[in-house]
Amino acid sequence: MLTNYLKIAIRSLLNNKVYSFINIMGLSMGMTVSILILIFVVHEYRYDRFHEKGDRIVRAEKQFSRDGRYSLYANPEFGPTMMQTDPSVINYVRTFSMGRKVVKTDNTHKFFEDRFLFADTSFFSIFSFPLIQGQRSSLARPLTVIITEQTASRYFGKTDPIGKFITLDGTYTFEVTGVAKNPPSHSSVQFDFIASFPSLLTMPNERNIVLNNSSGFPTYLLLANADAITGVRKSILKTTYTNDHITYSLQPLFTNHFNLNFGDVANTRYVFIFLCIALLILALALINYMNLTTARATARAKEIGVRKVIGANRKTLSFQFYLESALTTIVAFVLAIALIQVFKPIFLNVLQQTIDTAFLTSPVFLTVVAGLLFSCVLLAGSYPALVLPQFKPVEVLNGKFSSANKGAGIRKMLTLFQFTVSIALAICTLVMNHQLQYLQSKNTGLQRDQVMVIPVEQFSNAGLTALKNELQQQTGIEGLAMASVPLYRSTMPGLSMVTSPVSQEKAGLKWIMADERFFSVLGIAWHAKPEASTLEGSHIVNQSAAEALGMTTFPSADDLTMGGDHAPAVTGKILGMVNDFNFETLRSPIQPLIVSVVADSFLVKNESPSLYLRINTHSGLPDKIAAVKKSYETYANDTPFSYYFLDDAFNELQKGEHRLSKIFTVFTGISLCIACLGLFGLVTFSAENRTKEISIRKVLGASMANILMLLSSELIVLLLLSIVIGVPIAWFSMKDWLSQFYYQTNIPLSSIVAPAVAIIAISLFVIWAKVVRVALEDPSKNLKRE
Known part of the structure; x- marks a missing residue:
């Protein structure tokens, strides 16, 4: 039985090449965009989740100034003091960075490095960064360093680095005592070198910083359990580290990435926006499939009627349509995987992201992708599987059945949704570009050029x-x-x-x-x-x-x-x-x-x-x-x-906004392509379904303009209505986005008019390209065939 259903599904795909192409291309484009965005979104949400003790690790942050606007790293005494005064703190690790320094092994291997960290011996026991060679206890000695695989290759090639030496800042010589795996791309703690914390006491300037209990030491506490954070926060209030202007806060490691006060967090600001875009574009592709499948119900009506007469029930018919949807979706998914291999480097380059291959093959991400595929199969087949089996065999076989208006209202609503999304995205894209141009051309009070x-x-x-x-x-x-x-x-x-x-x-x-x-x-x-x-x-x-x-x-x-x-x-x-x-x-x-x-x-x-x-x-x-x-x-x-x-x-400094603008530009184009594919499919079906009516009208003297209006009037109304709905949505969304800038431009009228005119023009071209071809056909041949 399953083999028979599968043969019918394959035959249906091959017999309707135009509609199959539209469905597969639309779904594959939607899946490609969705999976690419999911790569970024899941990567952001999985930050630091690989640490075995991650749920018990918190980062200490020092709030400085009366209004709490400034965040600093902790003092070096904070970690030891908290471990001594609060039994819930079972360990701590302090880190320190000297900033951008030169590291050298010989005259041909010298580089600027900005990921040279000093850390306590507990670094590799609190965090789950595996050591390939060496012992973590080596960090108890001054002037020792553990390097990553990538760093070892860059400085020592294929030779064993253990026991060799590197020079920091042309002054301090460190012995390499271990090699660690490269930190994953979804780690908020990134390093190329981990030098022993006691080394700081052998370096005059840094020694003074440590002994003076100065700020600038990112400190992580390991708690006895995840619920202990409330008690530890109360313990901090009892120490001498707080006063009217200075307080300490504790940030759980798993939320650390989304709450960083230093560095570029432009990507994390837009995680939710990107996820919404992924869902919208996938919805556009699924809407195309459902619209075309249900619109073409007439072509399948006799088949459904015959199947019901010979004993098929709604359950078996629903399974048949679900199987066809699954086959179409799987073919589209395979094509999407191929497209992802081409566009992933470009997408990540725009985001300025590096994502490990190991992450892309991790069980978590593969589960998310499998869930996406299953959801697409389920959603794509749901509407056709529910609607098509409802046809009554008596009406179908007696020729009384007509699907011209079956589900027409729902199809109109779905088409309206498609173009509303496309217009809103287009307006948002132009407003973002306008804001970026404003920022780049703004007089900042100094002459930046040259x-x-x-x-x-x-x-x-x-x-x-x-x-x-x-x-x-x-x-x-x-x-x-x-x-x-x-x-x-x-x-x-x-x-x-x-x-x-x-x-x-x-x-x-x-x-x-x-x-x-x-x-x-x-x-x-x-x-x-x-x-x-x-x-x-x-x-x-x-x-x-x-x-x-x-x-x-x-x-x-x-x-x-x-x-x-x-x-x-x-x-x-x-x-x-x-x-x-x-x-x-x-x-x-x-x-x-x-x-x-x-x-x-x-x-x-x-x-x-x-x-x-x-x-x-x-x-x-x-x-x-x-x-x-x-x-x-x-x-x-x-x-x-x-x-x-x-x-x-x-x-x-505006790189986050540059990325968002580029992403919106690409996604607007994709959403418009998907919407136009669906529009072309609906117009094609409408023209085919009304061939006899068009031919009779031509015989009775209808002009080309009459036929164009006949087939496109409803769609033009939907386009205009989508503009009426999409413009306010985009306007309020962009007003909210612009509010995060102290310096912001006004939303120009051209950013609203231009997308509306462009989308209407493109849509009319798609509609009339098909309608003109039908209108030019010889009516006598069409009537004879009918």
């Missing part, structure tokens, strides 16, 4: 002075400055609590150090220009900082001392004020900023500075970059050359 930024943290004072002198002699370089941070990169300005010289109240200010040329090279305008001939040893504030401090006159009467956990003290008067300029993302308003003007030698000694080079617009950038690189390598002392341009880094 500014080249070069990190020079590894240079000596003499080497940097020589490099600057040589660069200033090069043609095409209009200005050169230096600052303690690379703007628009992950190293953002620090935070310091400053006592106002006017009100004596404390205010939280962002803080950087820079030389005197910083303001002129970046084109930052003065609001109150200092009268002093030199700025070195003073402070400059922006308008927001002056307002926060209650200052109206300059210079200030009192000296201010700036300093933090990781920076030396800088004392000086506030001599002037610059206009507000955006030094961070445009999602939030400009923060109060104070710039300490210091000597270059001070920056080199105490900070990890960056050079800012303003390049003449008439200079050829490739040649100028090559010339700068040559000068850099003369004094670099084995440090690799790296650079970026300020305008590129600024645009990168």
Whole structure:
């Protein structure tokens, strides 16, 4: 019996090639998009789930400032103190990163590394990162390091790395004592090196940070059970770590990824949006299948009637249609898997995501994909299996049955849904692109174009002075400055609590150090220009900082001392004020900023500075970059050359929105393709079903325009109605999306009119391309055939 049903299903597919092609292509496109999005969504939701003790691991976070806006990492004493004072804390691990440093084994193997972590011995016992070689206990000794497989291959090739040495920052030599598996892509803790925590006490600067109990140590606590977190939070309140301005919070590891306060979380913001898009596009594909299957009921009506006469019941007929749906869906699924292999690298590149192959073959993800396939089979066959077996055999065999209007109302509703989704997505896409163009063209208060930024943290004072002198002699370089941070990169300005010289109240200010040329090279305008001939040893504030401090006159009467956990003290008067300029993302308003003007030698000694080079617009950038690189390598002392341009880094701050815009553009195109495929199928069926009527009308004198209106009037009404529904949905959705930006554009009328006109034009072309062909046929041949 099953074999017979399968033969009928295959025969039905082959006998109706046009409709089979439309169904299979629509379903495969919907599945391809859905699975690609599920790869991303499931990957995000599975973050850190591979840790065996993950449900008992919490991350400590320090909330700093009166309004709790700033989050910092814990102090080094926090973990040991909590373990001693609360029995629910059975272990802890502290981590620490020095930032971007050079690691070297020999002259041919030296790289900048930013995933060099220091950690306690408990790192590999709390987290489930498997060791391939070595013992976790080796991290109890100073100057030992465990590296990942990928790192071992990069520095040592195929040779055994155990017992070999690496040099950090050209100063500290570490012995390789182990090799760990590469951390999975869905791990919030990423590393290439795990150095022993005691090593910090052998490094003068880091030793001071540890002994001074400074912030900056991501700390994880292992609890006795998952429910102990409430009690541990109460224990924290009893320690000396909290006061009016500083509190600690505990974040469960499994929610850590979605609540990060540092780094790029643009992807996680849009997980729910992407999931909704996946469901909508899959729904469009399933609607196509159900619409075409039920619309073509006439072609199957006699078959159903005969089957019922010879004894078939509704149960067996429903099974037959479900089997046909399953076959169509499985063929579409196989095609979708092939398409995924082609488009997955492109999709992940747009998202700037790396996803392990091991994750894609994991039982969890394969179960999700299998569930998607089963759901598609179930949903695609549900409506046809319920509707078609209801045909009455007497009416069918006597020729009284007509399916022209059977389920027409439902088909209209489903078609309306398809085009409403397409129009809403198209409007959202244009609004997003308009907002991105607005952000990129916005005047941020500084001149970003043609500014080249070069990190020079590894240079000596003499080497940097020589490099600057040589660069200033090069043609095409209009200005050169230096600052303690690379703007628009992950190293953002620090935070310091400053006592106002006017009100004596404390205010939280962002803080950087820079030389005197910083303001002129970046084109930052003065609001109150200092009268002093030199700025070195003073402070400059922006308008927001002056307002926060209650200052109206300059210079200030009192000296201010700036300093933090990781920076030396800088004392000086506030001599002037610059206009507000955006030094961070445009999602939030400009923060109060104070710039300490210091000597270059001070920056080199105490900070990890960056050079800012303003390049003449008439200079050829490739040649100028090559010339700068040559000068850099003369004094670099084995440090690799790296650079970026300020305008590129600024645009990168909107990378999450860039990704969303690209994804929406592609998905809008796919949804429109799916909707037009369905529309073409419905028009084709309608034209075939009304061939006799069209021929009679032509014989009676109907014009081409009459026939076009006959077959397309209802669909045009549906298109117009979809615009009426889709526009408000898109409008309110985009208003909500724009509200997350402090700087936002208005929704232009063109972003609404253009998609509506374009979709109507495309739909009419699809409709009339088929209708014109039918209308041009010879009516005598059609009537003779009928």
